[in-house]
Amino acid sequence: MKKKTALIVLFVACLGSLNSQNLLKGTVLSSVSENPISNVLVRIKNTTMTTRTDTHGRFVLEVLKEGTYMVEISDPEFETQNFKIVFSTGVVNLGTILLFEEYLQVQDLSIITITDDELNADSNAADNISGLLQATKDVFLRTAAFEFSASFFRIRGLDSRNGKVLMNGVEMNKIYDGRAQWGNWGGLNDVLRNQEFSNGLAVSDFTFGGLLGAMNMNTQASKQRPGTRVSYSSSNRSYVHRVMVTHTTGISKKGWVFTFSGSRRTGKEGFNEATTYNASGFFAAIGKKINDRHRLNFTGIFTPNRRGKSSPNTQEVFDLKGIAYNEYWGGLHGRKVNSRIKEVAEPLLMLSHYWDISKKTSLQTNIAYQFGKIGNSRLDFNGGASPSPTYYQKLPSYFLRNNKLSEAYTAQENFMDNGQIDWWRIFDANSTNATAALNSAYILYEDRNDDKQLTINTIYNTAINNNIALNAAIEYKQLNSHNFAEVIDLLGGVGYLDINNFAKTAAQMQNDVANPNRVVAVGDAFKYNFDLSSVLIKTFVQAQFKYHKTDFFLAAKFSKTTNQRTGLYQNGRFENSSLGPSEVLSFTDYGIKAGATYKLNGRNLINVKAGYLTQAPLLRNSFSNSRENNNIVENLQREKALSIDLSYIRRSPIITARVTGYYAKIREATEISFYFGDGVGGDNTAFVQEILTGIEKKHMGLEIGIEAQVTATIKLKAAAAVGSFTYANDPNLYLTSDRTNEGVFDENGRSGDYVSNLKNYKIAAGPHNAYSVGFGYRDPNYWWVGSTLNFFSNTFVDIAPLTRSSNFYTAEDGLTFPNYDLDLARELVQQEKFDAYKVVNMVGGKSWKIRGYYISFFGTINNLLNTAYKSGGFEQGRNANYTQLKEDKALKKPVFGNKYWYGRGTTYFLNASVSF
């Protein structure tokens, strides 16, 4: 990455000094456009001294002590440069420094599949952390972001909630599930380029971070590059068209600076059928320099977006309809109309105050408010047959199970010819009912989370001397999340009866006892209605020490979380436990971490980090059935995590490499999942919540990244992740349901206690092993190409814990199934391992400058060989016992087989941009 060029001649020590201060000065320009580059990091190695360039590309750094130093000038989009300087006294002016674009990195992050996968965030398998990584230059991490992410690769096998995403130092991860909602700033790539990523337990100046690290985006208008940038992109992955326009003014004489950005992304469908894309993005940042010490910055972000979702499917369905098949749409008005749309519209307003108390001390204070809605639409049908075209009774396997060959054939023909939602039938049913003055059979509704979140925080940074820096922060956060279902469309009907048909009595059928048998219309809340509130207070302190041979740091955090549910409906199934406030859940957490880097010499480093932290249970995992009642997960515990890693880093002019070994252990984790279970206590079928507590997980492995600048124009790189992510104990399990006194459920709808024998099962965390080799060629005439070959293995299906509990072998009478065969059982609960696969990606581009316009083109092709591969999947909870699983697995085509996501076939992304 480092490129020492003839520019070193620019290193000229200016002699004439007027004061006793040692100043380092310079101006950084882009080699292509010759425009100044702002916000470039200028750092004196082995010290805490850093600064960034201003909008004119200029920097000035005060150096306190005389001596010989290495200066590093770096920016995520450009190649890093290093200079050796000798200070005696006075000013060292580096003059004009030209930075070369890091060609493999101008690919903007939109080509990574961040927001696509996050659409399916309700499922465990689809969880992507690539958004975190765009700011890093580490070969391994960039490979993970650009090459591995489409395979749902997870760094260290950890959930993305272990990575903290910050905007101006304010944490943006959702309190509900701990994950960042990337859609909330999607399409604003131009203005979110100022990012810093701290990998793993490494230090961040803003936060303690999580096990995966922390990424901070700086949106200050004064840190944006002045000028205008217009770009257009086209792709067949998720959106088809994207335009972005961004403009930043220079700083006015009165100290004002403005940045505006707008974007629009549209598409009728991406790789998967009917995955519509309808997103806009608006951004405004207004900066005001009050005086040399005080600056204010306001940021407003609004990125309303609507995306059509796609379904996971069984192998039977993929075999018949192909890997782009999506069951959620049906033909209507000559279009593919998707019934499941995720809409995110959560405006964010943030006011930041930057106070340079002294040259060495700064205090940043933010107040942020976010509000709006997240909606996930779907069909509801308490008066109609299931509209799902893949409903098990419509597929050939269902008929084959009963040996009805001709019916199976007809079902297959029918599924292949149609196999989509029949909107016409839905409208016909509703208008038939309307004519008969009956309520609608079907409606379209959305599950809503309307959050209001206020955050106030203060971040303090000070350099005690050249070698010691101190960071501290305190944050107060308050969330009120209103959760309910809302009718979107009556689909030709007149009204919809708000009852749960599966309940036994008329009283139990009520979702809202205060309004029995209510008929709802468009815009009405129904089904469930509750508030979740959360108050979070957290602090963090950190000390960083940087010396010639060793760097080290120590950090600690402390936080207090208070969560509560307030039911707004009295639910007929839980009359006494649904309305009003729940018990208050209070948790105190702490975390400590430390790390050290020992420099064997300038080129070989050894780094070690360790941390231990506790984490209050997520809101999501605190209430066992939050839609229906106030019940709290029994014996709810804080999650505890221990993480250690050891790295060897080599930085030579030709080879840059890092090898890291890591070990993380998570204890007392809680997980809740929901499904329709057959064979829960013998032969019964019920919608259940499965609560798994006291889970222990072990994540260990190696990360390797090597990059070699073979010639001035050719670069080779290789990366490998070899991991083992397993359950480390047999956690406790119980089920809850709104069925009472039935099957395994007692009068409160709770099952008995089970132990799920998960120990040594693999965690579904994408491919445990991923390898990549590739090259890049950069022509002096500003064009470049690159290609990588990637290999993935050890991807596992997400297992159903109930199937690994005593429920599996227990018949309704409480005894073991009479025909229970231990060997066969062992075979049945074997975890599916997906086939290993290879993916080839290509990238190329060209840029040039014409009369002040900087023009750039680039394109990527992913999965050039059109490899079909399973990127994730899960076992369906329907076959919860031995008899049923045995019957189903004995079939050639199982009726309730595992559901999968397939990776995309060959896709392209093209981009053209102009800046001036």
Add this chain to the structure above:
Amino acid sequence: MEINKTTPWILVLVTSLFFNACVQDGEYAVPQNLGAEENLKLAGMLDSIQNNQLELKSIKDLKRLCVSGKEPVKIVSNIVVKGYVISSDAKGNYFREFYMQDAPENPTAGIRIAINLTNSYNKFNVGRVLYIRLKNLYLGEINTGDGVCTIGGKVSTTDEKEIESVALNQMKNHFFRSDETTIIVPKEVSLAGLNASDIGTFVCVKGLVFPIVLEGKAYADPTEDFDTQRKIQTCQSVGYANLLLETSSFASFANKSLPMGGGSIYAVVAKDYNGHFLVLVLNTSEDVKMTDERCTTRSESDFPMTLLSEDFETASGEVNITDWINYREEGTKSWRSYSDTYSQSKAARIGSKNSGDAHTSTWLLTKGIYLDGTAEEFLSFETSNSFANGSDLQVLISTDWEGTVATVSRAAWNVLPAKIVANGEGYKNWVHSTFVNLSAYTGTGFIAFRYRGSGNVYFDGTYELDNITIIAK
């Protein structure tokens, strides 16, 4: 920077046009031409009927093709049946079946359709006019011998004497809905008078109560896996007449308590799964309107006069009673006296099995009974049978018959709502007719017991008749 001042803004303008680019991702408007295609298909079919390419058959005629207990009949000719839907699975009381009758009002026949469709109520709603093109569909029984003639899609793979539902894929080629939905006027019937010919029709029964022992019980017994039969009784008679109300455990009102007042029930006439009894099946519990006072019954001792009494004890050979007529309208079989071994009593018997006759129609006509001398009169009798699948027995009354064989066919005969032994009843058992109120009739009334055999060698059964009385006050 030396740039043309306008160029960038043109660029910005052009790109901003994209901001209006529209993605139609939330349009769920009702299609304008909803149902148009179906109407067109129906119109085509009606034309074909007009042109005699298709034959429209009545439900009654169609049901004649059903032979209980035998292999289903595959329809090979171009016939179409028209009906009015009368059942609804909206409340879960029907599963993958519905009934339709031949007229919205005063139906004469109804039929069951087995279909692999749940929530069929939102397609085949009550009152909907439906045409079914029958070619390649089947007529038969779902449970062999259950006596409920049903339209199905195929022969069962497990029992060749049974049919299975019409599959979803078959539906579009056979079922044609008119866009017309009519109002179904329930046919008023008396509880005792229901018989097999009423199966598949929508009726109203008045003056009902649930027996007092059912107080606190729900429509369905929670320990039943499938259906529960609850006894219903009427006070319109002397003593109680009973019938069963059948409710599925899956009905949404299954756990609702039975009302203990008196009143009426609107329901579809059907049979229990085994075909042993007639039952009433509800579309919704709202069709049970029993909030009035419970009625009280009257006993036989309230009626001291006897206008007619015949126990056949003195008869022998062909029944020959003074002023009665034993009339063979068709066929060679007469009513004959016989001695019942189980009841140790003599009775009248008729059956056309093995007669070789194409049709049998034999009447046993009583003497004239003067009805104007008393205020209220009740007829009762007992029946028994053996293998009566293909035949039937009716009790009728006429007040304008002249009393001669020659004029039987000219007289007006009304079917009386008496309970007559059902096929499936044990052959040893005698079934009481219930007390049939004759107060509505004036002048001189003649009671007739008419036996009809279908001519089928194997199926025509035997009926036995005894203890005919008319009491009065």
